[in-house]
Amino acid sequence: PFLRRSLVLACAAATLAASGIAAAQDIKPRIIRFGYGLNEDSNQGRAAKVFAEAVQKASGGKMRVRAIGAAALGPDTQMQQALVGGAQEMMVGSTATLVGITKEMALWDTPFLFNNTREADAVLDGPIGQKVMDQLQAKGLVGLAYWENGFRNLTNSTRPVARLEDLGGIKLRVMQNNVYLDSFKQLGANAVPLPFSELFSALETRTVDGQENPFNTILSSKFYEVQKYLSVTNHVYSPWIVLVSKKWWDQLSKDEQKVLRDAALASRDFERKDTRAEGARALADLKAKGMQINELPASEAARMRDKLTQVNAGIATTVGMDLWNETQAALGALRKK
Ligand code: TF8
Numbered sequence: 001p002f003l004r005r006s007l008v009l010a011c012a013a014a015t016l017a018a019s020g021i022a023a024a025q026d027i028k029p030r031i032i033r034f035g036y037g038l039n040e041d042s043n044q045g046r047a048a049k050v051f052a053e054a055v056q057k058a059s060g061g062k063m064r065v066r067a068i069g070a071a072a073l074g075p076d077t078q079m080q081q082a083l084v085g086g087a088q089e090m091m092v093g094s095t096a097t098l099v100g101i102t103k104e105m106a107l108w109d110t111p112f113l114f115n116n117t118r119e120a121d122a123v124l125d126g127p128i129g130q131k132v133m134d135q136l137q138a139k140g141l142v143g144l145a146y147w148e149n150g151f152r153n154l155t156n157s158t159r160p161v162a163r164l165e166d167l168g169g170i171k172l173r174v175m176q177n178n179v180y181l182d183s184f185k186q187l188g189a190n191a192v193p194l195p196f197s198e199l200f201s202a203l204e205t206r207t208v209d210g211q212e213n214p215f216n217t218i219l220s221s222k223f224y225e226v227q228k229y230l231s232v233t234n235h236v237y238s239p240w241i242v243l244v245s246k247k248w249w250d251q252l253s254k255d256e257q258k259v260l261r262d263a264a265l266a267s268r269d270f271e272r273k274d275t276r277a278e279g280a281r282a283l284a285d286l287k288a289k290g291m292q293i294n295e296l297p298a299s300e301a302a303r304m305r306d307k308l309t310q311v312n313a314g315i316a317t318t319v320g321m322d323l324w325n326e327t328q329a330a331l332g333a334l335r336k337k
Pocket residue numbers: 036037038076092093094097149175195196212213217238
């Protein structure tokens with residue numbers, strides 16, 4: 001009993017001392033595993049590093065982010081589950097792979113939803129983006145910021161896609177998401193869902209003929225090594241989202257939460273600039289790497305849109321008519337400016 005009592009006393013003293021120091025800034029030493037799917041040398045990897053540095057600086061070195069890329073902690077869907085269960089603290093990944101957890105995220109899968117990045121930023125960073133993000137909490141996740149993955153374009157090893165019909169029969173890898181699956185089926189492709197981490201080798205072994213991703217990713221993942229044709233389709237804008245395990249988040253102090261929120265916004269601003277700068281150079285880079293590039297004519301994009309009216313109706317039902325209409329109204333207002 002004596003030993004136990006003195007142990008209790010010692011612990012109480014230590015706690016008191018610690019809380020005395022922490023009173024000004026309630027921050028404890030923390031290790032934060034922050035997983036992502038692309039290479040370290042990618043827009044995702046560079047921004048993860050910026051996030052890690054911002055957290056370390058704002059916490060006086062107490063909170064340390066271990067950014068772990070190349071899907072070393074698993075593909076998006078696996079990391080999401082680890083966050084929900086509390087086995088991993090943070091990640092950044094596609095909103096498209098989150099739809100199984102939070103159906104409202106399907107809003108961002110709408111083909112041709114945004115015409116440009118100005119519209120994307122305004123909607124994602126405004127009340128609609130926040131409303132969608134807030135839906136995560138009930139599912140065990142906290143969203144902190146949307147990063148830019150970007151407008152997606154089509155690559156394949158079979159033929160240039162210049163007309164809708166050219167998609168016919170192309171075995172196309174899509175993200176693990178029903179909107180993408182349905183959309184590309186509607187357009188005549190043979191769509192196959194696969195995690196991103198399996199994509200390069202699937203292209204290399206010709207298990208699939210093609211894929212679709214922003215220029216940045218086609219470059220950083222070296223898809224140009226295994227894909228001949230790049231068709232500039234800009235068929236959808238896709239966001240990434242910075243996520244926190246809610247189980248873990250709820251244990252943090254307000255100060256610690258603020259460190260993470262601020263760093264997420266700082267990394268977002270860096271990431272969008274970096275992604276856009278790289279994206280502007282990427283076409284020339286990909287051409288230099290030997291890709292054959294063609295632009296999809298506006299008339300063909302219009303034909304694709306027509307084929308996708310059913311898909312859009314499905315998304316509206318999935319996310320709810322209120323959210324759908326609110327988004328259309330917000331876009332209408334932005335386009336009048
Ligand atoms: C894809 C996405 C990827 C993301 C990333 C690994 O094609 O565009 O960028 O899933 O988090 O899977």
